[in-house]
Amino acid sequence: MSTGFATKASRLTRPRPGAGSRGASTRIPLLVTAVLLVAMFTAGSLRYDGFFSTQVVLNLLIDNAFLLVVAVGATFVILTGGIDLSVGSVVALSTMITASLVEHHGWSLGAVIPLVLTIGAAGGALMGWIIHTFEIQPFIVTLAGMFLARGLCYTISTESITIDDPATVSIAQTRLYGSGGLFVSVSVVIALVVLLLAFVVLHHTRFGRGVYALGGNEASARLMGLPVGPTKIAVYAVSGLCSALGGVLMTFYMLSGYALHAMGMELDAIAATVIGGTLLTGGSGFVLGTALGVLVLGMIQTVINFQGTLSSWWTRIVIGGLLLVFIVLQRLMTGRRAETD
């Protein structure tokens, strides 16, 4: 029934990103996500006492600030048609390095954070370099990165390292109050700044357009004379950087470093990106959609917490179901254009 629609849609999804005539079809998943978010919030408000409050929404941000940062990084990679499976492990490694240096070696936070960010970015760039130079699939290279980072965590310590450092604790517990007693944490501000930066970079810079072009069609991008290699390396570096920053934020949130932190976060980040309307084949998507995706994941968690009788594994099942719906939706939107590759 939808052959005509599908071909039309496939024509519409490909134009240059950033152009006004992007076509409605790529926005539909985003719209669905937004409606879903509002619907879940409304349903929650009707069902549970105390759900309908601004602080619940702010808590969503507080509890998911690190995931937001990580998912923003994942969006860069997925927009180029790649995938980064190492993000969860890099987050864990960052919490470990931060906690161990601050607690056991007496480093100041001001020295540790730049170091952690540099390690994350350099690790990402290294993976990007291997992917680009040796034409190995991103999936397998970042898989190796995932093993390596998780393994390095254990070489630092197999135990959880709790942070008692006063400076770190005070930053972690700082509440930035707004009107009416509402508050957010420092992490939320950092995450929102990252989101804003990513938005500007993706939609208003040459690099951002390169990212979209690379995901749209790598061969065309190369023929157009775009710096394919540097762009590819850069997106993985961005992803590594965001993961490291996410790790720092997680250290604040958990006030500990642990090798088992952020297990499966790569999947959450990918899920948030997909639910946010970014095509996994690359070339089309919005970083603000990713933020919506993160909020949806957070909202699922909140609803399950409020319900009280539902066990935590329902989160995974619901996220899986949502992924299924959105991926099928993506296929229907874009038709069968891309072969399975």
Added chain:
Amino acid sequence: MTNPPDRSARTGRPGAPTGAVPGAVLKRLAGHRLLWPSLVLLALLLGNLAFTHDFFDIRVQDGHLYGSLIDILQFGAPLILVALGMTMVIATRGIDLSVGSTVAIAGALACEHIAGSADPGSAGTVLGAVAVALGVAVVLGLCNGLLVARLGVQPIVATLILMVAGRGVAQLITDGQIITVRSEGYHLIGGGYWLTFPFAVLLAGAVVALTAFVTRRSALGLLIESVGGNPAAGRLAGIRAAGLLTLVYVFCALCAAVAGLMISSNVQSADGNNAGLWIELDAILAVVIGGTALTGGRFSLGGTVLGALIIQTLSTTVYTLGVPPQTTLVFKAFVVVVVCLVQSPVFRAKMSRRRGRPHTRSTGTADAVGRQQEVRA
């Protein structure tokens, strides 16, 4: 990847005479694609022997075989099975990330069935449990297969869904608990012995042999390879890719389910959270080490079995050496990178340009793999 004649021309063994008649045999041997995995496995085993002197000892006790090598085979059996299914999927240029979840679901279903029955020890209960687990695995495989074959979703994405949701489903089945079962019949699958051999090893061996027979003695293997090698050409030749794709995903899920039964039966319990955790990555690693390229179009069952044994030996080695077992991940990371680099055509081209003479290059990389293993071991 390169075809065998091409490789035999370039993969010289150190000191292999060329030209003479025995040389030709050696050359064929050297060009065999199982050479490297075999050498790596041998190096690992010998490395173990250097640390533990009774490593190769196998003794018979109460009619059962015991020994480190038997342990490697027994604990490696589930991985061999999962990797076997994965090989088929990867041959079609796909990937199945959901096997870990399938392992957990199968174990959970079987244990739930046995724990809920009146007579946990009877053969009927055990067979029923196996049937339930395998039946659900077929459904899970069909879900993956339909998403990939009919809807054209990228395999990594399609199976990601089940990977995420499956863990939750497994925990839902076990209600978040670890279900313990006492059933002699069920324990046989993963921890029992039959004809002095561990039953799991016999089972895995039988499945591998059957798969090899079916794929290599019929056109099925070729058809599967054609789907991964060149889908367009396959379609023009009249090959129904959709059916084959669905078939390999169902097969992969079935293999994973049997592995799940083995794992849960060996520990006589089902843990929805941790059973089969990261086995998908180990399986992919085993397949890649075995020489099946992730780009599809060609597969090697023997290589996969060797790859799985290498990974299991690596884990055993780490335990024997008393290194914290979690650091195995670091070794695996290096193995992945080295193997992928060696397989990468671009890397080979670069190396041959740098070194000039192909012979030295190939031996050089082979040595590098060996050295890498030894340094890590």
